[in-house]
Amino acid sequence: MSTQVEPPVAGPQSTPRVDRAQYGLAAVLLVVGAYTVYDAMTLEVGFADPVGPRVFPVVIGTGLVVTAVWLAVATARGSRPEPEAGEDVDLTSPTDRTTVLKLVAVVLLTIATVSWLGWALAGALLFAGAAWALGSRTLIRDVLVGLVLAVGSWYGFVVGLGIPLTPGVLDGIL
Amino acid sequence: MENLGLLADGLAAALTPVNLLYAAVGVLLGTFVGVLPGIGPAMAIALLLPVTFGLEPTQAFIMFAGLYYGGMYGGSTTSILLNTPGESASVMTALEGNLMARAGRGAQALATAAIGSFVAGTIGTLLVAMFAPALADVAVEIGAPSYFALMVLALVMTTTVLGASPLRGFLSLFVGLTIGLVGLDLNTGQPRLTFGVTQLTDRLDIVVVAVGIFALGEALWVAAHLRRKPARVVPVGQPWLGRDDWRRSWKPWLRGTAYGFPFGALPAGGAELPTFLSYVTERRLARRTRRGAKGREAALRTDEFGKGAIEGVAGPEAANNASAAGMLVPMLALGLPVTATASVMLSALQGYGIQPGPQLMTDHADMVWTLLASLLVGNLLLLVLNLPLAPLWAKLLRIPRPQLYAGIIFFACLGAYATNLDPFDIGLLLLFGLLGLAMRRFGLPVLPLILGVILGPLMETKLREALTISGGDPAILWSEPLAIAIYAVLLLVLASRPLLSRWRARAEAQTVDGTDDDTDGRADGDGERAAAGTEGDQR
Secondary structure, eight states, X not given: OOOOOOOOOOSTTSOXXXXXXXXXXXXXXXXXXXXXXXXXXXXXXXXXXXXXXXXXXXXXXXXXXXXXXXXXXXXXXXXXXXXXXXXXXXXXSOOOHHHHHHHHHXXXXXXXXHHHHXXXXXXXXXXXXXXXXXXXOOHHHHHHHHHHHHHHHHHXXXXXXXXXXXXXXXXXXX | OHHHHHHHHHHHHHTSHHHHHHHHHHHHHHHHHHHSTTOOHHHHHHHHGGGGTTXXXXXXXXXXHHHHHHHHXXXXXXXXHHSOOSSGGGHHHHHHHHHXXXXXXXXHHHHHHHHHHHXXXXXXXXXXXXXXXXXXXXXXHOOHHHHHHHHHHHHHHHHHXXXXXXXXXXXXXXXXXXXXXXXXXXXXXXXXXXTTOHHHHTOOOHHHHHHIIIIIHHHHHHHHTBOXXXXXOOOOOOOOOOHHHHHXXXXXXXXXXXXXXXXHHSTTTTTHHHHHHHHHHHHHXXXXXXXXXXXXXXXXXXXXXXXXXXXXXXXXXXXXXXXXXXXXXXXHHHOOOOSHHHHHHHHHHHHTTOOOSTTHHHHTHHHHHHHHHHHHHHHHHHHHHHHHHHHHHHHHTTSOHHHHHHHHHHHHHHHHHHHHSOHHHHHHHHHHHHHHHHHHHTTOOHHHHHHHHHHHHHHHHHHHHHHHHHTSOGGGGGOSHHHHHHHHHHHXXXXXXXXXXXXXXHHHHHHHHHHSSSSOSOOOSHHHHHHHHHHHHHO
16 A cells, blocks of 8 residues: 655646556555455355345445546546645655554554553553654653553453453453 | 423433433543544544443443534634644634634634534534434335435435545445445345455444544554644633623524534535535625625725634534534434444444434434433533633643654554454554555545445345345335435436536635635636635645
């Protein structure tokens, strides 16, 4: 999934360039649509069910394929997306892929460790790691804040809401 | 009158001390999350859904009511104090609200927003209590073909009428419908698009989808383009209104409510159009009053619009909240979500084993009335709690961004993990977060996707129900007068779309010009209109 964003067009005289990443998006959606249709074809059609389990996925998959092709054609004709603005979003800056990859890595680490470490520790790591990835350099404070958040939410869920989050290695201590 | 009696019963249920506590916690949490930059009401509710998992349905609803209005109010605080609206509905509030804040009248802007929201929310909720049951009575009679038509209408309207690019709307819709397919086929029990993964056979948890796309997607998108210099927050004191502010505010509140409620109840309505209409109306009226008083010449720029006019905050804010209440009419009476927030709330209902649909008001009447009563209570609590707390909320805007977004990611993962206590769900969350990132990058609107996920399975059920009755004859789909009427409306809307967008472009050109210092409110030349158009595009 490419996430490159060109800076917004500076003025009316700059020629609109083709946003190549949109071809990538169109290709991915084309594959998803085609797979949806293929997957539907493997289903058995039951009795006394005139529509059956196939019709809906086939229609949706076909729709996805058609719109994907439409997107590719529109891209070639110079259609450009309008990236979403926001309070903390600076669209004039180039895409910071490193930060996004760091965040993804931090979340993957949480997935790998949460069952073993338990939420109280994995959550603290998640918070501190995400803050670090986003550019915070106050690591010790972040770990402390993360611990407070994670341990607090563990107690809140387990005691307050009765949802048994895993204690992990801290079993018996918490 | 019978409705009022039922509402009173609901109030009695909502007004126990424990329930009041839940409402207060909901309002505070909702405002807290809503004030944080980058978080709209839909995302606030999605993030806080897990908190309600452990509660009884009634208490959960009471908390939702608080979360809902709290999240809305938090959003307007942000746009007044930061001038960076987090969502399209707050754009108009930010326009005059931030100018007021910079002119040292931030306290009045916050106060008129809070009181206007209260007035509009109260009137709106009472209107819901009047209309929803009547509509639900009719709705129970609606057959599968008409219900199917209604859903087609909702999907096509949100996809084509809202947003700049119908192509991107349809892409988003089809992706959403595909996500809705994942899981066991309801009739035959065969797995679809599950890739042999057992966790997927039970359908994707809508909480994970919504939190992934709204919360994690937003955090990743911000991470990719983090503004290194934090936006300037205008300091603010205790909100209050002077006598003159009251005099200037009450009419815009009522007019805003009148715009907001009907639009909120329509599919593809939302708050964007009514807030805009309210803003334009207030500006025009302000100009006319001055004109009457001081003669035509003085009329050009004596009104305060463009310098921070209180009417420009009071009207749109009321419209915003009234449309939030209007949205509840189709949601409660038809089980049809028309906004992202309604989708998230309906998915929460599904979490309690309550199927959205026309039966909702008859099968779960006591719960619906408690919800409506809680909305009234939550609205009042919002006013009581938030007027004194506003300076505190303003401080939240100064949270350093790395910690703020780390916190959002933390709570998103917690929510996903708490649904089934399975790390697999955090993986799904990450997947949908990346999808949300891609959607923001490629300008794909979020609402069609979320509606597709929710309405897709429901549409399939109704379609199969209808065709089973007819023995496979598709003619049954337009066999009911209501269905035919709905398809006619749909064709009419699609045919008038070019006209509509031209009209809107012209009206928007006027607004943008009006906020410039040097131009009068009218966009005469095409050049001006084009310039205003590009400004709108960048928003």
